[in-house]
Amino acid sequence: MKSKYFRITFLTILVIGSLLLATANLWGVTETSEARYAEISREMMRSGDWVHPSLLNIHHYHKPPITYWLTAISYLTFGVNPFAARFFLVIAYCLQIYLIFKIAKELLADEQKAWYASVIYATLPIVLMAVKGLTTDLFMVTSMLAAIYCWIEFLKIGKYLNLYGFALFLGIGFLTKGPAVFVIPFFSIISFIGVLPKPRFSLIHYLLAAGVFIVVGLSWFAYLIHNDQNLADYFIYHHLVDRVAHAEVFARRSPWYYYLPLFPLVSFPWIIIFFRYLFVKLNAGESSIELMVKRIVIWWLLVPLIVYSISSSKLILYILPLFTGFSLITAYYLNLNLGKRMVLNAFVLMSLLYLGLAGAPFYGHGIYLQKWLALLPVSALIISSYFVLKEINYKQVFIKLSLVFTGTLIIYSAFFLQQNILLANGISPITEFIKGKKLINRPVLVYDKLLPSLAFELDKDIISIYAGDKSLIREVQFEKDEKWRNSYIDLNQQSDKDKLQQLLSSKVVVVSKKKLLKEMEATMQGWQSKSFGKWTLYYN
Structure with missing residues (x-):
């Protein structure tokens, strides 16, 4: 029979997972990352080519294919829509909560603390950000956690099957996001030295495990390189060396301290407990659990944070793996003496956020929200107030406050995005207009902007017009023929200018975020147009 805390963890997964799935289709995919992954997966599914990813019909080898494969399978099951694009994200998120519970149970030797860790991880804003937009990060963290759990079991039980599981999941992670999968497992293994039993060693088993990793993790890379040296x-220089040392190649160079001010924001409210106890001196006579927690602080959080900060390529979801260790540490701290003042501080901050969310539908200033949405944060505030006034177990209060806060964020953010999708870099109103006007069978041209969300939501190929925007500088060195030119017009070439004029002389749709060239404007005189925020749609 499963324990009480296992059942509560399962219930937590069921409720939050259901909320995420129920709201996953409320808003369209957003630029840039989510739309890019969603469209690559759509093209993979439509073309039947599961080896060579393409973006707007040009090969795109920036990431390994696991994310595309999972999403394409989801399209085959649920159709091409935002729900399908996000379905396996929610499944991965639920698996992570379970794995955090299992890892915490092994390392902290307490099922209650394991439940705390799973709730903390499940309710972190950065984790919710990751599960609401399709990227590789959440999938990679799932395989990373599975690998770490297998390694812990290998250390404790000594079965080589767990060693093979460790290699298998590292291979899956490598096939999801490349070498990034190694960072946390490498440092977590260091943190186990001297605390957990030493690993058994058999050369043949380690070699076989290495073979499992190579076959799984390097298979796609090896196949492609075999066909094109x-x-x-x-892969090695452009997408490994450049990302670490020359992020300006990808237009995302950031200062070393980029993550420091963001860390507290994406870990609220648990950062309050984390900082409160981080520098508290534990008992002089360290138990193995206390030693493990200190090791996790150093090797699972601080050292990897330095590594991520040294890299010149930085995005907030890159540090998502850190919050697995953060959840373990904070779960241990939560079990210490949690005072009323700390709970009240968290409640006050949450209350201010709820009031801000409740007032948002009445602000205006470019944001549109239906008035009824204000009832959600108001209800959450009332429920939270009840918990604070009635409950005397402050640990339980803090957990209940965080769960209510999470449920509110999931539902409120979904409707916010639905009602303000243009502000969130989505284009659903444009695609709805094209379908409503029965223009979908016409060629759709996008002027000087990479816009995969339009192709995804129309479920058809579009034509990109390059007039100088950097986002449209494509890597075509791996194209085997000239078919890609059917989806790409370069206005620096006269032949492409002529092709554009020929297209504009027929029935087409043009979508643009900027002023068109004078030659295009002259050709399109008398066309109908409609504005969608910063976008304008033209049709004849």
Whole structure:
């Protein structure tokens, strides 16, 4: 029979997972990352080519294919829609909560603390951000956690099957996001030295495990490089060295302290407990659990944070793996003496946020929200107030406050995005207009902007017009023929200018975020147009 805390963890997964799935289709995919992954997966599914990813019909080898494969399978099951694009994200999120519970149970030797860790992880804003938008990060963290759990079991039980599981999940993680999967497992293994039993060693088993990793993790890379030697330099130098040392190549160079001010924001409210006890001196006579927690602080959080900060390529979801260790540490701290003042501080901050959310539908200033949405944060505030006034177990109060806060954020953010999708870099109103006007069978041209969300939501190929925008500088060195030119017009070439004029002389749709070239404006005189925020749609 499963324990009480296992059942509560399962219930937590069921409720939050259901909320995420129920709201996953309320808003369209958003630019840039989510739309890019969603469209690559759509093209993979439609073309039947599961080896060579393409974006707007040009090969796109920036990431390994696991994310595309999972999403394409989801399209085959649920159709091409935002729910399908996000379905396996929610499944991965639920698996992570379960894995955090299992890892915490092994490392903290307490099922109650394991439940705390799973709730903390499940309710972190950065984790909710990751599960609401399709990227590789959440999938990679799932395989990373599975690998760490297998390694812990290998250390404790000594069965080589767990060693093979460790290699298998590292391979899956590598096939999801490349070498990034190694960072946390490498440092977590260091944190176990001297606390958990030493690993058994058999050369043949370690070699076989290495073989499992190679076959799984390197298979796709090896196949592509075998067919095109130029891809070796592309993978190693352009997408490994440049991302670490020359992020300006990808237009995302950030200062070393980029993550420091963001860390507290994406870990609220648990950061309150974390900082309160981080520098508290534990008992002089360290138990193995206390030693493990200190090791996790150093090797699972601080050292990897330095590593991520040194890299010149930075996005907030890159540090998502850190919050697995953060959840374990904070779960241990939560079991210490949690005072009333700390709970009240968290409640006050949450109350201010609820009041801000309740007032948002009445602000105006470019944000549109239906008035009824204000009832959600108001209800959450009332429920939270009840918990604070009635409950005397402050640990339980803090957990209940965080769960209510999470449920509110999930539902409120879904409706916010639905009602303000243009502000969130989505284009659903444009695609709805095209379908409503029965223009979908016409060629759709996008002027000087990479817009995969339009192709995804129309479920058809579009034509990109390059007039100088950097987002439309495509890597075509791996194209085997000239078919890609059917989806790409370069206005620096006269032949493409002529092709554009020929297209504009027929029935087409043009979508633009900026002023058109004078030659295009002259050709399109008398066309109908409609504005959608910063976007304008033209049709004849």
